[in-house]
Amino acid sequence: MTLARVRARALNGVTATLVDVEVDISGGLPACHIVGLPETAVKESRDRVRSAIINAGFEFPQRRITINLAPADLPKDGGRFDLPIAVGILLATEQLPVQVAATCEFAGELSLDGSLRPISGALPTASACAKSGFTLVLPADCAAEAALDQSCSVFGVNDLSEVVRFLREEIKLRPAVAVAQEERLETALDLRDVQGQFQARRALELAAAGGHNLLMVGPPGSGKSMLAQRLAGILPPLDLKTALEVAAVHSVSRGGFDSRFWQQRPFQAPHHTASGVALVGGGSNPRPGEISLAHGGVLFLDELAEFPRSVLDVLREPLENGEIHISRAARQACFPARFQLVAAMNPCPCGYHGESSGQCNCSLELINRYQSRLSGPLLDRIDLHIAVPWQDYQSLKKSEPGEASADVRERVVRARDLQLERGGCSNSALSGQALQKFARLNAECDALMSKAANQLRLSLRSCHRLQRVARTVADLAQSKSVEVSHLAEALGYRRTR
Ligand SMILES: Nc1ncnc2c1ncn2[C@@H]1O[C@H](COP(=O)(O)OP(=O)(O)OP(=O)(O)O)[C@@H](O)[C@H]1O
Numbered sequence: 001m002t003l004a005r006v007r008a009r010a011l012n013g014v015t016a017t018l019v020d021v022e023v024d025i026s027g028g029l030p031a032c033h034i035v036g037l038p039e040t041a042v043k044e045s046r047d048r049v050r051s052a053i054i055n056a057g058f059e060f061p062q063r064r065i066t067i068n069l070a071p072a073d074l075p076k077d078g079g080r081f082d083l084p085i086a087v088g089i090l091l092a093t094e095q096l097p098v099q100v101a102a103t104c105e106f107a108g109e110l111s112l113d114g115s116l117r118p119i120s121g122a123l124p125t126a127s128a129c130a131k132s133g134f135t136l137v138l139p140a141d142c143a144a145e146a147a148l149d150q151s152c153s154v155f156g157v158n159d160l161s162e163v164v165r166f167l168r169e170e171i172k173l174r175p176a177v178a179v180a181q182e183e184r185l186e187t188a189l190d191l192r193d194v195q196g197q198f199q200a201r202r203a204l205e206l207a208a209a210g211g212h213n214l215l216m217v218g219p220p221g222s223g224k225s226m227l228a229q230r231l232a233g234i235l236p237p238l239d240l241k242t243a244l245e246v247a248a249v250h251s252v253s254r255g256g257f258d259s260r261f262w263q264q265r266p267f268q269a270p271h272h273t274a275s276g277v278a279l280v281g282g283g284s285n286p287r288p289g290e291i292s293l294a295h296g297g298v299l300f301l302d303e304l305a306e307f308p309r310s311v312l313d314v315l316r317e318p319l320e321n322g323e324i325h326i327s328r329a330a331r332q333a334c335f336p337a338r339f340q341l342v343a344a345m346n347p348c349p350c351g352y353h354g355e356s357s358g359q360c361n362c363s364l365e366l367i368n369r370y371q372s373r374l375s376g377p378l379l380d381r382i383d384l385h386i387a388v389p390w391q392d393y394q395s396l397k398k399s400e401p402g403e404a405s406a407d408v409r410e411r412v413v414r415a416r417d418l419q420l421e422r423g424g425c426s427n428s429a430l431s432g433q434a435l436q437k438f439a440r441l442n443a444e445c446d447a448l449m450s451k452a453a454n455q456l457r458l459s460l461r462s463c464h465r466l467q468r469v470a471r472t473v474a475d476l477a478q479s480k481s482v483e484v485s486h487l488a489e490a491l492g493y494r495r496t497r
Pocket residue numbers: 193194195196197218219220221222223224225226227344345346
């Protein structure tokens with residue numbers, strides 16, 4: 001045989017598209033060409049593959065080799081094509097039989113000695129491979145990640161010789177298994193450490209239960225950052241579908257996916273010097289940004305007013321649609337970005353505006369300028385606005401210690417289960433239509449809502465957001481219907497300025 005075909009996959013965002021690696025060996029002067037829009041890392045593949053094949057003890061043909069990566073108009077990069085190209089050359093030179101190789105897809109970067117290095121995007125590759133009904137052969141170091149998608153049969157291999165022996169049916173490989181439960185990492189801090197701040201704790205519980213966005217405003221040192229960091233510990237567990245989406249996004253990011261975080265909600269806290277691209281994602285080969293890495297979890301923006309306004313405004317669209325489309329000259333990619341926004345800030349540059357101590361000496365103009373860094377549309381997308389005020393040391397000492405995260409989480413999980421049973425999603429994701437069905441307002445609530453809408457000039461979006469929060473208050477109280485007390489509490493969290 002002089003022509004061989006091997007299945008591989010190219011990554012575009014979190015989509016792994018099928019690529020046919022065709023290897024043709026013909027007479028002529030010894031040469032090796034790769035065609036089909038390969039980027040630099042793929043062009044260099046021929047040198048790695050040549051050394052790997054020779055060093056693993058196989059023969060590299062001294063003829064004219066043409067490697068075509070089809071479809072030709074799909075950009076391809078990374079070292080993931082090394083293994084399929086090597087297998088293609090070995091098939092074309094009849095050093096390998098076709099039978100087993102025809103049932104597999106391959107991905108992996110080769111070292112010069114023939115050993116395999118891990119690739120990024122193992123999980124989305126496995127998910128796409130499973131849909132086509134093929135077996136995935138990839139480096140052992142990323143096999144556990146690929147095996148998280150249990151619908152795919154995955155084999156992890158250490159080097160080229162092992163792949164050859166497997167394809168020649170000289171050895172049997174064990175299917176890869178996902179990370180064991182006990183190896184998971186628990187990182188969350190406990191709410192028990194937070195003294196006082198009962199209103200903020202309540203708002204945090206509501207945010208966790210309904211998936212609502214939250215903004216905390218208060219003077220320095222009142223515990224805003226501390227509270228936000230404890231949100232991860234009270235969030236309900238991730239369902240399998242979202243957990244796979246979360247792992248897939250992290251898998252194609254620069255940092256990769258750490259299997260110990262499997263089924264844990266992500267908590268991303270970018271610094272306020274982060275650029276727009278770092279936040280939403282980008283690059284010539286688009287990579288996910290912080291908002292996509294926070295998919296299924298929390299995006300925490302500490303010192304919100306310090307973020308440039310242009311950076312914050314890029315959040316408006318994903319906050320509404322739950323995804324982000326990135327368009328670059330050569331490529332387009334779409335990443336999921338359904339995150340919960342939690343933010344903290346001081347009310348003014350000195351931080352003490354509104355405190356009874358009268359410590360603040362910022363001028364009204366300065367305060368306005370500081371607060372105007374946040375656009376109205378962004379604030380409108382935040383359902384819960386709370387003050388985290390200064391607390392008196394003496395009364396704090398006397399107050400009861402706070403409830404532990406485990407107890408709060410129990411209530412949160414119960415409330416979230418109710419939501420999933422009823423509408424199939426968290427309250428924050430309920431559509432306007434679903435709200436009329438699941439959070440119907442009785443006459444009393446309706447009267448309160450129309451009065452509030454008139455007085456506070458609430459937009460219809462704000463009214464819907466209010467109704468969603470009221471539904472969460474009712475769920476935490478285990479109430480089937482939304483009562484006026486629930487709506488009144490929700491109104492209390494509305495920004496009035
Ligand atoms: N309510 C609280 N209970 C226990 N410790 C607290 C509380 N508030 C503040 N602290 C202590 O103060 C430290 C600073 O709190 P934190 O960083 O949360 O303040 P902050 O409100 O975010 O301030 P800044 O506006 O300056 O960012 C905490 O690490 C903690 O030790």
